[in-house]
Amino acid sequence: MNFLARFYGSSIGKKWIVALTGLVLVGYVIGHLIGNLQIFAGPDKINAYAAFLHSIPGPLWVVRAFLILCFVLHIVTTIKLAVANRAARAQRYAYSASTELKPAKKTMLLGGLVVLSFVIFHLAHFTARVTDERFHHLPKGEYDVHSMVILGFQNPLVAGFYILAIFFLSMHLSHGFQSVLQTLGVQSEKVRRPVTIGGQALAWLIFVGYVAVPVAVLTRQLQVIP
Amino acid sequence: MNLKLKVWRQKNAQSEGKIVDYEAQNIPADASFLEMLDILNEQLQAKGEEPVVFDHDCREGICGACSLTINGIAHGPSATTTCQLYMRHFKDGQTIFIEPFRARAFPVVRDLMVNRSALDRIQRAGGFITARVGSAQDANSILVPKKDADRAMEAAACIQCGACVASCPNASAMLFVGAKVTHFASLPQGQPERQQRVLQMVRKMDEEGFGNCSNHYECEAVCPANIPISVIGQLNRDYPAALVKDSVV
Numbered sequence: 224m225n226f227l228a229r230f231y232g233s234s235i236g237k238k239w240i241v242a243l244t245g246l247v248l249v250g251y252v253i254g255h256l257i258g259n260l261q262i263f264a265g266p267d268k269i270n271a272y273a274a275f276l277h278s279i280p281g282p283l284w285v286v287r288a289f290l291i292l293c294f295v296l297h298i299v300t301t302i303k304l305a306v307a308n309r310a311a312r313a314q315r316y317a318y319s320a321s322t323e324l325k326p327a328k329k330t331m332l333l334g335g336l337v338v339l340s341f342v343i344f345h346l347a348h349f350t351a352r353v354t355d356e357r358f359h360h361l362p363k364g365e366y367d368v369h370s371m372v373i374l375g376f377q378n379p380l381v382a383g384f385y386i387l388a389i390f391f392l393s394m395h396l397s398h399g400f401q402s403v404l405q406t407l408g409v410q411s412e413k414v415r416r417p418v419t420i421g422g423q424a425l426a427w428l429i430f431v432g433y434v435a436v437p438v439a440v441l442t443r444q445l446q447v448i449p
Numbered sequence: 450m451n452l453k454l455k456v457w458r459q460k461n462a463q464s465e466g467k468i469v470d471y472e473a474q475n476i477p478a479d480a481s482f483l484e485m486l487d488i489l490n491e492q493l494q495a496k497g498e499e500p501v502v503f504d505h506d507c508r509e510g511i512c513g514a515c516s517l518t519i520n521g522i523a524h525g526p527s528a529t530t531t532c533q534l535y536m537r538h539f540k541d542g543q544t545i546f547i548e549p550f551r552a553r554a555f556p557v558v559r560d561l562m563v564n565r566s567a568l569d570r571i572q573r574a575g576g577f578i579t580a581r582v583g584s585a586q587d588a589n590s591i592l593v594p595k596k597d598a599d600r601a602m603e604a605a606a607c608i609q610c611g612a613c614v615a616s617c618p619n620a621s622a623m624l625f626v627g628a629k630v631t632h633f634a635s636l637p638q639g640q641p642e643r644q645q646r647v648l649q650m651v652r653k654m655d656e657e658g659f660g661n662c663s664n665h666y667e668c669e670a671v672c673p674a675n676i677p678i679s680v681i682g683q684l685n686r687d688y689p690a691a692l693v694k695d696s697v698v
C-alpha cells in the first residue's frame with residue numbers, strides 16, 4: 224500500500240501508470256481490430272465470433288472490467304498530470320515557439336477527448352444498442368454483428384464520426400508508442416529512430432485497418448446479406 | 450544592424466510585468482546577444498532610463514548563468530548558451546522577443562533575471578556523494594568501463610542553466626534531474642547511495658513545482674551541453690526500482 228501511494232504520488236509514478244495503461248489499451252485496440260476485420264470473411268465468421276464472446280460471460284466481464292479500469296486510470300492520471308503541468312508554467316510566454324513540437328504531440332489531449340466521446344457513443348451504439356431501433360431485430364438474430372455493423376455505417380454521419388475518431392486515435396498512438404517506451408525507460412539512443420518510425424507506422428496501419436470497414440460499407444463493397 | 454526588441458520588464462517578484470518595446474541601434478553583427486543588451490543598456494542609461502536586468506557571469510558558455518528565452522526558444526536560435534549566441538543569427542530590422550525563463554519554480558527576480566535556486570535545492574537533496582573521496586585516485590585503481598565513463602561524462606556536462614525547464618511545455622526539470630542521476634548511476638562511486646539519491650531528488654523536484662515530462666524533447670533540442678533525453682529514460686527506470694526496494698524489500 225505504502226508503495227502504491229508513494230508511486231502514484233510521484234511525477235514518475237503517474238507517468239508509468241499512463242504508459243502501462245496505454246500499453247494495455249493499445250493491445251485492446253489491436254485485438255479489437257483483428258475481430259473487426261473478420262467482417263470481410265463473411266457473416267458466419269464474425270457472427271460466430273460474437274456468439275463465442277457472449278458464450279463466456281465470466282471471462283468477458285473480467286476483461287471488460289480490467290479495460291474499463293485501465294481506461295479510467297489512463298484518463299484520470301493524464302488529467303492530474305496536465306493540471307500540474309499547466310500550473311508549473313504559471314506565466315505563459317508572450318512569444319511561443321518550439322523546435323520539436325509536432326501535431327501529434329500537440330493534440331494528445333484534444334485527440335484523447337475526441338476518442339473518449341467516441342468510445343461513449345460507440346458503446347451506446349454497438350454494445351448497448353440504444354441508439355438504433357433496427358439493432359433489436361437483426362436479420363440473423365441477436366448476434367448478427369455483420370448486419371448490425373453494415374446498417375450502422377450506412378449512416379454517413381456515424382461513419383464520418385467513426386473515421387474522425389480513428390484518425391485522432393492514430394494521431395494519439397503515433398506519439399504514444401515511443402512515448403510509452405521512453406517513459407518505461409526501455410528506449411535507448413540506438414533504438415530511438417526505429418521505435419519512433421515503427422510506432423508511427425503501426426499507428427497508421429491501425430488507422431487503415433479500422434477505416435477499411437466503414438469505407439467498404441459506404442462504397443457498397445459490404446452489404447447486408449438477407 | 451538595428452533591431453526591434455520586445456523586452457519583458459518587471460520591477461520585482463511581486464509586481465506585474467509587461468513587454469516593453471525598444472529599438473537597439475548600430476549593433477555589430479559580431480556582438481554576442483548579451484553584448485547587444487549591454488549596448489541597449491548604455492543607450493537606456495544615456496537617456497536616464499533603468500537598464501534591463503539580466504543574468505550573466507562567465508560569458509564563455511561554461512557557467513550556465515545566462516538565461517533568456519529569445520523568440521520563444523530558451524537561449525535563442527542556436528543550441529548554445531545565450532552568451533555564445535551572436536547577432537549574425539538575426540536579420541537587420543528583425544523583431545526579437547526577450548523573455549525570462551518561465552516556470553513557476555523560477556520566480557522572476559527582476560526583468561529577465563530569474564531565481565533558479567530550485568535546481569540547487571534538488572541538487573542538495575542527493576546530487577552528490579556523501580563520503581569524502583580524498584584526492585584523485587591513481588589511474589585504474591577503480592576500473593570503470595569506457596562505455597560507463599563516457600556516459601557519466603556526457604551526463605556530467607550539465608551546467609544547470611535551466612534551459613530544459615524553460616523550453617519544456619510543462620516546465621519539467623527531468624532532463625536536469627536525469628543528468629544528475631545518470632552521472633552518478635554510471636560510476637562505481639555513485640552506487641551506495643544510488644537509490645536514496647533518485648528518491649530524494651525526484652521528491653524534491655516534485656515539491657518544487659516542476660512539471661512532468663510528456664516526451665516532447667524540446668529540452669534536448671535547446672540543451673547547450675547536449676544532454677540526451679536517454680537520461681530521462683534512466684531516471685524513469687531507476688526511480689521505480691529504488692521505490693520498490695525502499696518500500697517493499
Ligand code: FES
Nearest residue numbers: 506508513515532
Ligand atoms: S554567462 Fe556563463 S554560460 Fe553564459
